[in-house]
Structure formats: structure tokens, C-alpha cells
Amino acid sequence: MNNLNLEIPSEVREFAEKTVDQARKAFESFVAAAQKATAQSEAAAETMAASAKEVSSKAIGFAEANVKAAFDLAEKMVQAKDPKEILAIQSEYLKNQVSAVQEQAKTLGEAVKKVVTQTTGSK
Template identity: 80%
Template structure:
């Protein structure tokens, strides 16, 4: 057997080195972009989770307030001395609840808007 001494031409070697270098740079850019996208999505998810928690807490607080108001109404109605007082208590409750529900809807709307409005990330 003969020992063949095959040598890779310099141009081919340089081309291969450039190709590997370009592939490495492209991969590094891809990884950096993926890491940035992951960080942004994690930040958005964290913000959304926090906003959802805040929204749920507001909704529960409003529900508690409204149920308490309904029990207070029931207590007052049971103690009413005549139909006129009964109707007066109901009327007062309705006015109060309409105002309360408007305020609650506004607060919930603002909380939802805050939750879905993207924040700037640095």
C-alpha cells in the first residue's frame, strides 16, 4: 500500500473556517434573540399574573361589599314599621347601589385596562 499524503487546499480550509465562524455568529445571534424574547414573555406573564391577582382581589372585595349591603338592607327592611318606611329604605338602597356599582365598574375597567396595556421594558 502506498501512503497518500492528501492535503486540503488553503482556499477550502479558509472557506470552511469562515463558514463555521458565520454559523457560530448566526447561532449566537439566535440564542441572544431567544433569550431576549423569553425574558420579555416572562416579564409580560409576571405582569399579567400580578394584574389578574389584583383584579380578582378587587372583584372579591366588591362582591363582599355588595353582599354586606344586601344583608344590611334585609336587616333594615325587617325592622321597617310600615310600607312607606319599607319603600323609603328600598329606594335609598337602590340609589346607593347604583352609585356603588358604577364606581366598582369604573375601578374594574381601569384594572382591566392596566392589565392589558403593555408596559415598556428596558
């Protein structure tokens, strides 16, 4: 039998070790970046969810106030004594509702802007 004693040259071994080490470091960097991206996504999602809940809560509150105002209007109109009083009641209601809706739109707009700013990092 022929005994072949093959040795891997030290240059090849060193090159292989460096390649494995570089690949390991690249993989670790990739994993770290992926973990950071995941954490940022989770934080953004939590912020967005909390902000969306706040906007929804405000919108529901405004809807409640508007429906209550409509019921109050109906109650006042039923108790009106003549058409002149009905017109006065309705005129006052419309004036108040226009003002309320403008304020509600402003408040919701600011809340939505806050959500966008928080989730995108814009100012």
C-alpha cells in the same frame, strides 16, 4: 504501496473555517434572541399575574361590599314598621347600589385597562 499525499487546498480550508465561524455566530445570535424573548415573556407573565391578582382582589372587595349592603337592606326591611318605610328603605338601597355599581365598574375598567396596557405596552 502507493503513498498518496493529499492536501486540502488552503482556499477550501479557509472557506470551511469561515462557514463554521458564521454558523457559530448565527447560532449565538439565535440563542441570545431566544433568551431575550424568554426573559420578556417571563416579565410580561409576572406583570400580568400581579395585575390580575389586583383586579381579582378589587372584584372580591366589591362583591363583599355588595353582599354586606344586601344584608344591611334585609335587616332594615325586617325592622320596618309599615309598607311606606319598606319602600323608602328599598328606594334608598337601589339609589346607593346603582351609584356603587357604577363606581365599581369604573374602577374595574381602569384596572383592566392598566393590565392590558402593561402587558401589551400600549398607551
